[in-house]
Amino acid sequence: MLLRTKLHGKTYEFPDIRLLMGKANEEKSGDQLAGVAALSAAERIAARLVLAEVPLWALRENPAMPYEQDEVTRVIQDAVDETVYSEIKGWTVGELREWLLADSTSEENIRRVSNGLTSEIVAAVTKLMSNLDLIYAAHKIHVTAHCANTIGAPGTLASRLQPNHPTDLPEAIRAEIYEGLSYGAGDSVIGINPSDDSYSSVSRLLDMTYDVIKTWQIPTQNCVLAHVTTQMKCLQSGSPVGLVFQSISGSQKGCESFGISVGMLDEAYELAKKHCVPAGPNFMYFETGQGSALSADAHNGWDQLTLEARNYGLAKRYHPFQVNTVVGFIGPEYLYDARQIQRAGLEDHFMGKLSGVPMGVDACYTNHARADQNSIENLAVLLTAAGCNYFMAIPMGDDSMLSYQTTSYHDTPSLRQLFNARPAAEFEAWLDSIGLMKNGVLTELAGDPTFFLKRGAG
């Protein structure tokens, strides 16, 4: 194998696909921590020059983890549509980039080719894309899904109502739900990150959220983002579950660090199809994020972007209703500042769509990253332009349980008005019917949590 180029008179040579992939990335602190980042700006571009000439088959034959040793690799490789793959395996990564961006390439064309790609190919083409490339290409692809409502339809923008509380106090969470609903939030899901993962606490929150949904006849789904095993117990015990959630990782070892396996997710998926309350057929919800495999030392020496792409390859197996990267949650060791978080958000969103999963983004940051609310508002605007399915909706963007900041209850309505986007159709009809929205704009009654006290649900 020879991977070599000259750039401005200097010769750059890369020993293998793994390092070529790492060095071709935009600058990320996590890749530097992993020792796979380019050592200079010129080396980064040299790596891209070489990567652009790599044929797709070489990436399929060089997965980040060997097929025999890693079940995530097996899931991805076994799902490849061999007919499609045989048509495109001779393309270079540079050709794939141009094909995706070409006016002659339709959404249907991309959807078909998507089935012939492995996650390493998805990651490779992402490395060659500029930010506007990522936005433009992602905008061509719509991935819709249905549970109690439809997410991802063209011209729509949804939000996950995330009413977290430090001690899972049901009445406090209910108050936050009322406030969120009054801003038109919650069409993606009413989803709580519990601080207590026990069956009794999780089932209590499922009952409470389902009670709100039933009382107000809201066309949406509920979810408590406990460990999947706790949710499986809830499903088996008859708790009202809308979506089944789990954080996933791009390698078997990474998944093991989350206490999950493909077999366990298969089982959860079967239970979800059998027991979830809504119509479906999409019942699963996954969260991802660059750096999670590295932080568990489960990256096998590969870069965090490639590991992230593999999350989407794994997620696709379960025909999820929604997948989102929690892009800035991991901290500055992996994504140092606003620029790196922004880039990663655009990359993850594009990769999810190209992999064929319905993508949202938790545009967020922690207090020890060089970022602020302005920077994630910027990211949310870029992602809305890219056709992102949903964002998080949190009181003032301040999560009082997870101690990080994300998008506010106010942000999705603002973005909808800016981009002339609507909530999920069923959800908008509901907002119209109760008088909180008219012609896609919040009415005077909106933004008042006491609006929801009148049916005696409180």
Add this chain to the structure above:
Amino acid sequence: MDELRINEIVAAVLRELESQGLLPTTSVPTSPASVPGTSAAIPVAKPPRMDVGQLNIDLPDPALEAQRYLPRVHNPKDPAALKELIACTPARIGVGRSGPRTRTASLLLFQGDHAITQDALYRDVDQKLLDDYSLFSVQTNVTEGKEQYLLRPDLGRQLSEDAKKTLAQRCVRNPNVQLVVGDGLSASAIESNLRLIMPVLLQGFQSAGLTVGTPFFVKYCRVGVMNDIGDLLQPEVLILLIGERPGLGRAESMSAYMGYKPHAGNNDADRDVICNIFEKGGTNPMEAGAFIVQFAQKMRQYQASGVKLKLAAK
């Protein structure tokens, strides 16, 4: 562009400003020729002169409870219930809106809360405080400042060679208890709590008849540095007081990590921790001090910490 044209534009702009009340006086000279169709400047009545010296803005702290949780929804359906909803959660609800955006007070409070976390993160602990408790400073292998500290958690877990030499020279070995203070992710946490917790700890250990090693301060400190310190000074119980990652609007939260005979290879499972140490709402620092003294005695009794202590004390 000729001078006449420029004069016309200037006059038009001034007229516009005047009509919006943005121009305090009309005494700005305008050339008669610059106003087309007139032979003289249009006379305008002088508005009453505003004296900036009369302006008095003296605001209460918006971060105080009384200000923080004020209902800000315009025309709520049930104002009394709104107050109750706001009171039942620390989440920022009942904040209202202007169009789809936030109201000014909520926006600025949020920014103020974020600002103090940033200041706490990038600031050093006050030297006078360290002097008052005779805490000399050593450093980890982080040599390039806060940015490197944030990017390289591994370096923050290692004592520098200089630090090892200094500790070897200045510290007593094998004490019952070794106290260490580290900056961690918040200088404010140490500054808010140290004066309250240190007297309780020192007095408490003395009353319990325990020997206390030479206390010191570690700059650019991560919790894992406990292993290096344990290997070097061989205390029975090592206590590290360290600043936590600031939450929004809360930079004063400190943790106390404790380990029994810590050494290379130990991880979080080998340690105990009291987190959220701060006055008003967290674990009170003086109570935390008393608890730490008790806990240190328990560790010595069972000769264990962390998961091992839990199993042994069952």
